[in-house]
Amino acid sequence: MAKPDDPETRRAPEVSRRDFLRGTGAVISAGIVAGSEVLQAKDTSAGAKILGPDKVPIALRINGTTKSLSLEPRVTLxxxxxxxxELTGxxxxxxRATCGACTVIIAGKPxxxxxxxxxxxxxxxIATVEALAQGGKLHxxxxxxxxxxxxxxxxxxxxFVMACKAFLDKHPNPSVEQVRxxxxxxxxxxxxxxxxxxxVLQAAKQMKGGRAHA
Ligand code: FES
Ligand code: FES
Structure with missing residues (x-):
């Protein structure tokens, strides 16, 4: 299949790891790792909160449940x-953002x-593949x-399954070309x-027929 027209659409909602590393380079001499607000501001003296490099509390909404973690800010999702x-799906x-094997759905987008x-x-x-099947029934x-x-x-x-799910949620009646x-x-x-x-075409028909679940 062709590469996506806009590969940025699969990257971080606001700050990609590439942006993060680029931003970290801007402040590395200070020996810190920072959150997005700091990276975007580029000026750590502006009063923005600096996080890391040690672990910090992080709360993630995953498959409808809030998970509390302690992670270094550099850890990827x-x-x-x-x-x-232990969600290894x-x-x-x-x-490095080229193959899609790690695709999840964040705020409705792959x-x-x-x-x-x-x-x-x-x-x-955040939705992962583990949440798709419900009641023992495959999505x-x-x-x-x-x-x-x-x-x-x-x-x-x-x-692929997560990318298809997100795609069909937005394109319930896709053409073959749109699928590709x-x-x-x-x-x-x-x-x-x-x-x-x-x-994908089969799933589109079934989901339109009302047999799909979220
Ligand atoms: S795109 Fe994330 S592992 Fe390949
Ligand atoms: S990489 Fe083996 S089934 Fe897709």
């Missing part, structure tokens, strides 16, 4: 999910969790992946794109 919360593959700092994800609803997108044999090794699959473009931010090294496209 992906690492927080996988290493601190999102996969770490490239760890996001590469490897490129969002956990501290920046506070205050937003229509998950069921469609099964029905259409849309995975081989499966490593890309959770990210809309999922262009996710890569499958096994080349299961045909199955994935069929899965």
């Amino acid at each position: 992906l690492d927080a999910l996988r290493n601190e919360l 999102a996969k770490k593959v490239c760890d 996001a590469y969790s490897c490129s969002v700092l956990a501290i920046e994800a506070q205050g937003r609803e 229509p997108v998950q069921q469609a992946f099964v029905d259409n044999d849309a995975q081989q090794c499966g490593y890309c699959t959770p990210g 473009k809309g999922l262009g931010g996710n890569l499958c090294r096994c080349g299961t794109y045909v199955g994935i496209t069929h899965a």
Whole structure:
């Protein structure tokens, strides 16, 4: 599939890890790691609150539940999910915002969790693949992946499923071309794109038929 027209759409809602590191470089001589307000201000003497490098309290809204953590500000959302919360559905593959294996949904939008700092994800609803199936029943997108044999090794699959869910929430009646473009931010090294496209179209029909759940 083609790369997305706007790859920035999958990055951090406000501050990407690249921005974060760039900002950290601006203040590194002071030996600090700071939150977004400091990074954007560039001037740490402006009275902004400085956080880190030690652990700080962080609260994340994940799958409808608030999780309280103690993390260094440099920790990505992906690492927080996988290493601190045992939510390992999102996969770490490239760890640099190119493959989509780590895709979660933040405030209704797909996001590469490897490129969002956990501290920046506070205050937003985060949905991971673990929350899709309900009552022992697969979400229509998950069921469609099964029905259409849309995975081989499966490593890309959770990210694709979340990207498909977010895509269909915005495009309930997509064309094939829209599917290809809309999922262009996710890569499958096994080349299961045909199955994935069929899965999305099947899920779209089922979700429109009222058999979907949130
Ligand atoms: S692991 Fe995040 S985009 Fe590849
Ligand atoms: S199924 Fe193997 S990378 Fe997609």
